[in-house]
Amino acid sequence: xxxxxxxxxxxxxxxxxxxxxxxxxxxxxxxxxxxxxxxxxxxxxxxxxxxxxxxxxxxxxxxxxxxxxxxxxxxxxxxxxxxxxxxxxxxxxxxxxxxxxxxxxxxxxxxxxxxxxxxxxxxxxxxxxxxxxxxxxxxxxxxxxxxxxxxxxxxxxxxxxxxxxxxxxxxxxxxxxxxxxxxxxxxxxxxxxx
Numbered sequence: 001x002x003x004x005x006x007x008x009x010x011x012x013x014x015x016x017x018x019x020x021x022x023x024x025x026x027x028x029x030x031x032x033x034x035x036x037x038x039x040x041x042x043x044x045x046x047x048x049x050x051x052x053x054x055x056x057x058x059x060x061x062x063x064x065x066x067x068x069x070x071x072x073x074x075x076x077x078x079x080x081x082x083x084x085x086x087x088x089x090x091x092x093x094x095x096x097x098x099x100x101x102x103x104x105x106x107x108x109x110x111x112x113x114x115x116x117x118x119x120x121x122x123x124x125x126x127x128x129x130x131x132x133x134x135x136x137x138x139x140x141x142x143x144x145x146x147x148x149x150x151x152x153x154x155x156x157x158x159x160x161x162x163x164x165x166x167x168x169x170x171x172x173x174x175x176x177x178x179x180x181x182x183x184x185x186x187x188x189x190x191x192x193x194x
Contacts, residue, residue, distance in 0.1 A: 022071040031060060031184040032191035042193060044121040052128025054142045056194055059124055061145050061181035062152060065173065066097040071118040073097065095123035145181040146174045
């Protein structure tokens with residue numbers, strides 16, 4: 001085999017070993033199937049619950065809404081005149097869809113500069129940190145999926161101003177997430193994961 005061919009084969013193998021699987025779980029409506037397919041998720045959820053007190057089903061419901069458990073999720077592109085790409089809707093990225101500025105604040109204050117938004121452990125840790133700030137500033141309990149999500153989506157100052165009230169679609173989604181967290185909780189109890 002030629003040296004060039006061996007080098008190419010080696011590069012392909014090395015790049016395949018370093019790639020990450022960011023596929024969504026097959027059964028998004030089954031918490032037990034999600035954690036069975038991705039055991040690292042459950043380890044991350046439990047670690048965040050131990051450190052920050054955010055229940056596993058609340059974390060799962062928020063991740064479902066934000067990224068469908070896809071680690072490299074991004075917001076869609078925006079287009080001028082319907083065809084000219086002008087950038088993404090926001091800088092949100094990763095499992096938790098954290099914005100650049102909020103993520104940088106988290107890295108500086110809590111997570112360290114090696115924390116990555118496409119790492120499930122870092123993403124759930126970020127959510128725990130953020131939701132604890134929400135508890136401290138706004139008094140929203142950590143198990144209140146609906147209002148924690150509204151504050152997560154709108155930002156704490158937006159939530160305090162009530163910006164979500166003019167967004168009926170967002171209020172509906174927050175209610176659906178509350179129901180999803182209850183469903184995930186019942187499922188995780190049934191399969192003895194919590």
